[in-house]
Amino acid sequence: MRSVAEHVAAATALVSALPTEEVSLGDALGRVLADPVNSRTDNPPFDNSAMDGYAVRGDEVAAASDSAPVAMIVSADIPAGSGMPDPLAPGTVARIMTGAPVPEGADAIVPVEHTDAFGGAGGPSTRPRGMVTGTPISIAVAPALEAHIRRRGEDVREGDEVLRSGTRLGPWQIAAAASAGVARLTVARRPRVAVLATGDELTAPGQPLPVGSIYDSNGMLMTALAAATGADVVVLPRAGDDPARLLGVLAEASADLIVTSGGVSVGAYDVVKAALASRGVDFVPVAMQPGKPQGLGVFDGTPIVCLPGNPVSVAVSFAVIVAPMLRAMVGEIEPELAYAVAATGWRSPPGRQQHVPVRINPNGTVEPATGGGSRSHLAASLAHGEALAVVAPETTEVSAGDTVGLMRRTW
Template structure:
């Protein structure tokens, strides 16, 4: 058997970010920038009012008060979107709306609440300071300034900034397209009532959803028969529409494990027994002229999802131009003792609790069998028990990986520098072994 970090390191050393492509902003959400983005304009592009009120000279309001207001004629209205270049005369004012261009010569805006709201002539009840309530041109962003660095993931706020500084598209790493293939003669579609010997395909929807949770594009093909020609045909069909393929089932030592039989003949997929529980049978390689990564996961549902979190998710993030691990494991204290298999890394499903500023605490989330979906649905994270630990005692500190890319709990002690509780974290060890390629 090989260690978890060895299998993961081989995967991370193989996959690379997808080739960058230029995308319209509307199609770039979730993508990672492949180049620095510079502003083509200043923000704001012109001096504008931060308030509804009156644009004027601050010196013209000197001494204004409720009991002794300053009266100024109003030369007109300036609304947001007004493109006329207005000029203010000393001793006069303009009524101005929020976001509207400040007229030339004005150096302050008095909010309407500090006036009588006059339309032809206004009474100003408070003196204004120079620059009051004016958003100066370029005070947010200067023309030519780098506003988003390469490697930034584009969410709503970043897309808003890109659009505001003059960009309609961006050079990005596209979102990987993942196809999940479920194999097994026993599988029937979700929504069907299984008969004797039949099993509903829960792995396909689960893995496709896990991929979408990562922010990649996922589709699935279910109910593929355990027959080599059928498996080979399906895989060939999916190569044209996939940047990565994830199979579930058909990779153990059984006589009818067609996925392993087909991919073994291609010579590019290596099958290993990984020292982990659950999820021992694993395979990884590349297929086709485009060297599409293929991940073969076990058929038991818990084994399948744990394998996805440990091996597939880091690879897909790297393909998307992101860090393989975007959240570090956290350190929590066990509420109860439990056994762990010798010489294997255990990934135990746990429920996480926290109280105020106390350290996180964890307990097992029900049964730990690789087929038990109930405890998987209840779990908040995976407790990672190293292979040299066979007994976790109540009160011991252990590592917890969040499920679905999250940090488990509100008050966390985050593991750093790959060392936690005096033990190396498999993710840090794999990254070190794989190098920084990609």
């Protein structure tokens, strides 16, 4: 029996890195960076204010307090986007808005709330732009040195690496690239994944359900999982349990990877195994639960992964085996295994790495998503699962308070 690590290594060895392409930031969501992103500017690009208030020389208002406010004269009005202001004249303050450049000579910002302008007649909401110079202002709180000033380059300096290659681009990463002045990114081409759920017993959701049939959740599950992992998905036509029909459907697949479900065990009608065992696909037991029976190989030059037919087995097998293959194809950084404390106990089969769909409690502990644990037919448990708890092969029982591995859901 193969270990999980051995099987994943064999699976990722079947795939190759995909070519790259250049996309705009607007088209980059969900893509994986092929080249790192370096900032084209300091960020912030200039010293600017983090508050609406008044730019001051700190030593000139160091004695300010509620009981003895310091009176100053406003010498300038600095809205955001106004360009670089003149240096701050000694003995004066400059009204300044959030994001506006700090004038030379100022070393702190006094928030408007700490002045007599806050909420009163002629305050910041009623004083027109450009008409406050010469206005007296009273400051009631002495600011700390550098208070509310964002200094140039305190986030990143020009040339600093902002995003490393292998990063999957979410909204935060795209914003980081934009703040670095980068408009286009080099990313890996999306993998093209063909999926096929097998079995004469499968009926399309929404159709009348004949006796002895089940609704096809696996087809939708594999399609959604592949798409959520960043792939372009091709759903292959149904092949039923006819080996010749199955071979014909697979032969028409144009993809970087083929993923099937069902028909891989030791039953008399296991169509995938019957059709592919003599065509370059190895069917082996893997020391995992669920998902012990697995098929892996190359069909007509295309890597193919043949998963079991039970829904939880499909979900677990995709996360454990298929997702690393897709990440290898696009050069994505492998996520590290997290850890969590079990809120309750459950049993685990000896000698097999167990993967249990779990809920994450508000206190960070985890518990099985249903009372059924990781049994492979419990499709409903997937709707409640937020992660997979990973139990080592040598562990036969998890007790409340034990630490377990945690594969967080990435879709």
